[in-house]
Amino acid sequence: MKRLQAPFDENAIRSLRAGDLVVVDGDVVITAGLPTHQRLMHCLESGEAPPVELRGQALFHLGGYSQGEGERFEMLYINPTTSTRFNPYMPTLIEGFGLRVVGGKGGLDEHSVEAMRKVGCVYLSFLGGGCTLLSRAIQRVVEVGWPEMVTHYRLSRINVNGLGPAVVAIDAQGNSLYAQNAQTAGSHSGEVLAGLHAQARQEKTQLS
Amino acid sequence: MGTISSDLLRQVTAELYERSLKKIPEDTKRALAQAKAVERNQTASQTLDIMIASARAAEEENHFVCSDSGVPVYFVKVGTKVNFDGPVKQAITDGFSDLVATIQPPMLAHVTNPLTLERGYAGKDMPITTFELIDDADYVEITCSPKALGSGRWAALEIFTFPSLEDIERYVMGVVLKAGPQHCPPVVIGVGIGGTFDYAAKLAKQAMLRQIGTSNPEPVLADMEERLRQAVNATGFGPMGTGGDSTAMAVHVDYASGHGFTPVAVCFNCWINRRRSARIHPDGRVDYFE
Numbered sequence: 001m002k003r004l005q006a007p008f009d010e011n012a013i014r015s016l017r018a019g020d021l022v023v024v025d026g027d028v029v030i031t032a033g034l035p036t037h038q039r040l041m042h043c044l045e046s047g048e049a050p051p052v053e054l055r056g057q058a059l060f061h062l063g064g065y066s067q068g069e070g071e072r073f074e075m076l077y078i079n080p081t082t083s084t085r086f087n088p089y090m091p092t093l094i095e096g097f098g099l100r101v102v103g104g105k106g107g108l109d110e111h112s113v114e115a116m117r118k119v120g121c122v123y124l125s126f127l128g129g130g131c132t133l134l135s136r137a138i139q140r141v142v143e144v145g146w147p148e149m150v151t152h153y154r155l156s157r158i159n160v161n162g163l164g165p166a167v168v169a170i171d172a173q174g175n176s177l178y179a180q181n182a183q184t185a186g187s188h189s190g191e192v193l194a195g196l197h198a199q200a201r202q203e204k205t206q207l208s
Numbered sequence: 209m210g211t212i213s214s215d216l217l218r219q220v221t222a223e224l225y226e227r228s229l230k231k232i233p234e235d236t237k238r239a240l241a242q243a244k245a246v247e248r249n250q251t252a253s254q255t256l257d258i259m260i261a262s263a264r265a266a267e268e269e270n271h272f273v274c275s276d277s278g279v280p281v282y283f284v285k286v287g288t289k290v291n292f293d294g295p296v297k298q299a300i301t302d303g304f305s306d307l308v309a310t311i312q313p314p315m316l317a318h319v320t321n322p323l324t325l326e327r328g329y330a331g332k333d334m335p336i337t338t339f340e341l342i343d344d345a346d347y348v349e350i351t352c353s354p355k356a357l358g359s360g361r362w363a364a365l366e367i368f369t370f371p372s373l374e375d376i377e378r379y380v381m382g383v384v385l386k387a388g389p390q391h392c393p394p395v396v397i398g399v400g401i402g403g404t405f406d407y408a409a410k411l412a413k414q415a416m417l418r419q420i421g422t423s424n425p426e427p428v429l430a431d432m433e434e435r436l437r438q439a440v441n442a443t444g445f446g447p448m449g450t451g452g453d454s455t456a457m458a459v460h461v462d463y464a465s466g467h468g469f470t471p472v473a474v475c476f477n478c479w480i481n482r483r484r485s486a487r488i489h490p491d492g493r494v495d496y497f498e
Contacts, residue, residue: 019251019450063275065316076313079275082357082390106390106449125448127258128358128392129274129480132265150327152275152316165258167251167450177251177450178389185443186385192442193381196435197374 001165006058008100010120016168018175022124023164024101027142029054032063032081033153036146037089040155044096051145052155054097061086061104062126062134063152066144073144075158077135080105080126091115103166107178113170123170125177137163210346210490214294217348220486220494221303221335224352225280226311228484229272232263233498235420236396236457236481243394243447243454252452259447259479270312273480277315278356280304280335283414287345290490297337304335318356338410351485353417358395358478362387365409365473373428376401376472377436380459383474384440389449392478394457396420397440400473403464408471415460416475417483419498429461436461447479457481 002016006026016022029052031037043050061083065076083090083104090108093099094115102108102116103124116123126134137160145155170176237260244256266273282300308315308329319331342349353359364383368375380399398416400408424430436459446452457479477483487495 021251021254063316065275065314067314077272077275079272081276082361084390105392106388125450127255127262128448128478130258130262131273131275132269132271133258133262135271136265150317165254167255167448169450181444181446181449181451182388185388185445188444189381189385189439189442193377193435193439196438197377200431200435 004101007056008058010100013100013122014120014172016122016171017173018168018171018177020168021165022168023162023166024058024124025161025163027157027159028058028060028163029155029157030060030062030064030078031153031155032061033149034085036149036153036155037086037093039146040093041089044092050155052143052157054099056098056100058101058103059093059097059099060102060124060126064156064158066141066151066154066156069147073141073156075138075141075156077131078138078158079131079134080128082106083108083123087112094121095119107169107176110179113174113176113179116170116172117174120172122168122172124164124166125169126164126166134163137161210289211291211293212348212488212490214292214296214299216488216492216494217296217299218303218306220350220488221282221300221352222307224350224484224486224496225304225307225354227496228352228354228482229277230270231267232273232480233483235498236479237263239420239457240394240479243457247453249446249452251450252446252454255447255450256454263480272313274356275316276356277318278354278359278482279319281353281355282335282337283340283351283353284337285340285342285349287342287347289344289346290348300335300337305330346490348488349485350488351417351483353413353483358390358392359476359482362391363412363473363475365405365471367405367469367471369470370468371470371472373432377432377439379472380436380474381439384443387476389445389455391476392448393445394447394454394479396477396481397436397456397459398475398477399436399459399461400471401461401463402466402470404466405471407464408473409475411462411464412473412475415462416477418460420458424461426463429463433459433461
């Protein structure tokens with residue numbers, strides 16, 4: 001198990017390989033909101049600073065229940081959400097903010113893989129249904145951006161200790177476990193199903 | 209004739225939801241342990257260990273297994289010998305509101321208006337409730353099956369004309385391949401064949417809720433379930449999609465007669481396999497089961 005410590009060192013990130021198991025320490029930024037991604041896109045287009053600094057940071061698709069106001073927020077729990085629905089935005093956000101680590105569940109498409117290879121970024125697969133375990137890593141809320149949004153859409157920076165374990169599912173060399181599996185899934189399963197039907201037909205013929 | 213109170217229905221409605229969020233069913237724990245025993249991929253094996261640990265942690269801390277508590281879905285079977293002392297649909301709506309108001313930790317807002325995309329804790333036609341009758345029974349049975357992304361997003365249905373079994377199975381695999389690992393595998397897959405558009409979907413959802421490890425009484429379907437289970441696990445998506453042998457814990461199929469046009473519906477329940485049921489008796493006894 002490797003430990004990734006924020007602020008993240010580019011070489012350390014680039015040395016990770018798909019399949020590595022890691023935990024994360026330090027400050028990370030989380031959100032589970034589609035509108036949040038659209039607002040971040042707007043920030044990049046207009047040059048407006050996002051409410052929470054993202055340059056070189058970790059941005060995770062983790063939904064969190066935060067409550068409080070002003071400087072006093074607490075995060076009751078966190079859990080990953082489906083990253084693929086952010087596919088249209090992530091390549092731009094990864095390159096635009098030079099994100100060093102992204103993650104969630106379900107992976108990202110080939111455009112993000114390419115953006116990650118370019119900037120030196122990895123994707124971490126967190127356990128869906130890992131709410132209790134992952135929440136144990138929360139140390140404190142550092143800051144909450146866009147607090148007017150519903151809690152899991154907010155852009156929250158939290159300090160974590162031992163967040164994970166998570167699997168490096170896309171590395172900075174362009175290797176994606178999701179892409180590898182998707183490539184062979186159809187042919188492998190198709191062969192198995194056709195084989196089972198051929199076998200069933202043969203058994204039927206033998207019986208008659 | 210026994211009478212079942214609205215108040216009790218309301219309490220059970222809330223209780224079922226909370227139980228489904230905080231404890232995964234025992235059959236599912238066994239299925240994960242079995243998957244772990246035969247898994248050849250090291251990353252997958254580690255992920256299965258973390259899943260088992262996560263389920264245990266939620267149970268110990270009385271916490272959520274997943275933060276996406278989903279939207280409330282209930283299947284209610286009413287015995288024809290049952291009397292109610294008050295409203296039934298309202299009791300279920302109020303039960304869910306009670307849960308939202310009292311559950312600890314608090315739930316995130318997932319009920320979404322599809323026209324405005326606004327999210328809250330209540331909305332039109334929520335909770336989604338399906339009623340059925342059980343002839344001559346004096347009890348009510350309620351099943352809660354919360355629906356979120358992994359447990360709802362990847363379902364699909366298509367209508368065929370006089371399909372062969374192979375046609376049906378190829379379609380199921382098409383849905384499986386399109387879903388990829390997005391539903392938090394290893395999943396339970398429900399398949400409904402026949403009936404009509406709406407009925408096939410209901411069959412699939414109810415088949416999905418069947419206990420893992422129980423066999424299909426229909427030999428043709430038992431064979432189909434085994435073929436599909438092997439084919440789904442041959443995809444190699446694996447636990448959480450990072451590769452491995454365990455993509456489906458079970459495939460459950462049910463059918464109904466229909467016209468020659470044959471709907472085939474496919475749905476998924478993510479690895480935490482959220483579901484909880486209760487039988488409410490007229491004397492006020494409540495038997496909870498998974």
